[in-house]
Amino acid sequence: MQSLKDLKHLVQNYLNIQSKCYGHCDTVASLNFLKTRNRLVATFSCENGYVSRIIGYDNKEDVSWFKNYLRRKLGDRIQIDDKDIRVATRHPWDLGIENKFSEDFFIKEVYWTQNYRKLSVNPNALAVFQCLKCKNLFIQELSSKNSLCESCK
Amino acid sequence: MQNKKLKAIHVVYANWCPHCMPTTVEPMKKLALELGVPCYLYDIDTDLVSKADELVKKYGDWSDDYIIPQVFFEFEDGTFKHVLTGYSEGVELTRKAVNNLLNSELVKSLKNK
Ligand SMILES: [Zn+2]
Ligand SMILES: [Zn+2]
Numbered sequence: 001m002q003s004l005k006d007l008k009h010l011v012q013n014y015l016n017i018q019s020k021c022y023g024h025c026d027t028v029a030s031l032n033f034l035k036t037r038n039r040l041v042a043t044f045s046c047e048n049g050y051v052s053r054i055i056g057y058d059n060k061e062d063v064s065w066f067k068n069y070l071r072r073k074l075g076d077r078i079q080i081d082d083k084d085i086r087v088a089t090r091h092p093w094d095l096g097i098e099n100k101f102s103e104d105f106f107i108k109e110v111y112w113t114q115n116y117r118k119l120s121v122n123p124n125a126l127a128v129f130q131c132l133k134c135k136n137l138f139i140q141e142l143s144s145k146n147s148l149c150e151s152c153k
Numbered sequence: 154m155q156n157k158k159l160k161a162i163h164v165v166y167a168n169w170c171p172h173c174m175p176t177t178v179e180p181m182k183k184l185a186l187e188l189g190v191p192c193y194l195y196d197i198d199t200d201l202v203s204k205a206d207e208l209v210k211k212y213g214d215w216s217d218d219y220i221i222p223q224v225f226f227e228f229e230d231g232t233f234k235h236v237l238t239g240y241s242e243g244v245e246l247t248r249k250a251v252n253n254l255l256n257s258e259l260v261k262s263l264k265n266k
Contacts, residue, residue, distance in 0.1 A: 019243035044242065053241065063216075083218045088238040093257035094250035103259070111220075111241050 007040050008033065010107060011057050014095045021046035022053070023116030032135055041069065043137070049129040049147035051137065056110040061087060066110040077126050077139055086111045116142075155262040157228040161185070162192045165205040165213070166222045169198075172239035172247040177222040180251050188263055197221060214238045222247075224254075226263075 011031075021029045027047035034041045040057040056066040063085065070080050090107040092098045119125040119142050127142040131149035138149040146153075162185045166173035178194065185192035195205035209215050212233045213223045224237040237254055240246035254260060 015240075015242060015246070017243045017246050019245070082216075086216045086218065086220045086241065087214045088220055088241070089214055089235060090238075090250075091236065093259045094237050094254050096249070096253035096257075098258050109241075113241070 004038070004040055007057055007059070007107070010095070010097070011040065011042065014097065015057075015090070015107075015109070019044070021048075021050060022113075023120075024048070024050040024052065032130060034135070034137070036069070039065070039069070041066075043130055045130040047132075048145070049132050050116075051114055051128045051130050052116070053114065054112045054128075058108050058110075059106070061108045061110070063087060063110055066112070070112055073137060074128060074139070078128055080112065084113045084115060086113070155259055157230055157232070158266045159188055159190050159226055159263045160229045161190050161227040162188075163195065163208060163225040163227060163233075164192065164222055165195045165197060165209055165224075167197050170221055170239070171244050173222040176244060176248050177224065177237070177239065177251050180255060181224060184255060184260065208233070 016031045018028045018030050021027050025048050029044045029046045029052050032043050042055050043051050044053040045051045088109045092101040092105055125142045126139050128137055130137055131152050132147045133152040136149050162181050164181050166178050168174055182192045195201040197205050209219050209223055213235045220238050222239050226234045226236050
């Protein structure tokens with residue numbers, strides 16, 4: 001079992017990428033860790049705060065913890081659809097860290113994807129954003145141009 | 154690193170997916186050729202989807218709408234090993250992972266069999 005610090009280090013170094021915001025705008029989405037006790041969770045959010053993914057990282061597969069976490073964190077205004085939750089195993093040979101870890105080491109990623117195309121069908125849809133200032137998640141209309149949570153406005 | 158002899162490479166993929174085509178499928182076909190084993194491709198938009206689902210459910214990263222590509226090594230003793238799943242973070246990471254796999258000790262050890 002990795003310590004959270006070591007796991008975070010691996011994620012920062014090997015699972016960190018800047019990519020185009022997923023459907024919402026033309027800015028870049030990047031990795032931001034969320035404050036979570038005893039677990040490692042991060043978002044990919046764009047320069048306007050839209051969250052395209054929330055990802056849980058662990059050394060075991062724990063989808064039910066992740067789903068409960070999302071429900072607790074996002075409340076019932078955001079629907080967590082099973083089809084938007086996916087898992088992936090990262091091995092030493094595909095991460096390029098065979099020299100540091102044994103063959104049976106792995107990182108499990110659980111992704112929740114906030115599907116912009118699906119949401120945007122409803123003009124009043126609510127979506128998850130990440131405050132550009134305090135990095136907390138907040139919910140507002142998908143079409144909103146605001147990027148700050150209530151406390152940071 | 155791998156004592157067993159490789160029998161085949163299996164790739165679950167879709168033609169429309171940039172993580173699959175050509176990023177993963179082409180290098181896996183080439184690797185199979187180099188190792189002298191067949192490369193079985195399971196396009197999830199064809200009838201092969203049931204076989205693809207079975208592989209992913211048994212050995213891979215299963216969820217309702219699972220991530221593609223997923224690559225599996227089958228060994229002569231009948232065992233399967235999940236070796237790679239596409240990186241939803243971005244195609245660049247999938248490409249890097251495929252390259253890492255090709256240059257890995259795991260693959261090198263299979264070449265020496
Ligand atoms: Zn955006
Ligand atoms: Zn804030």
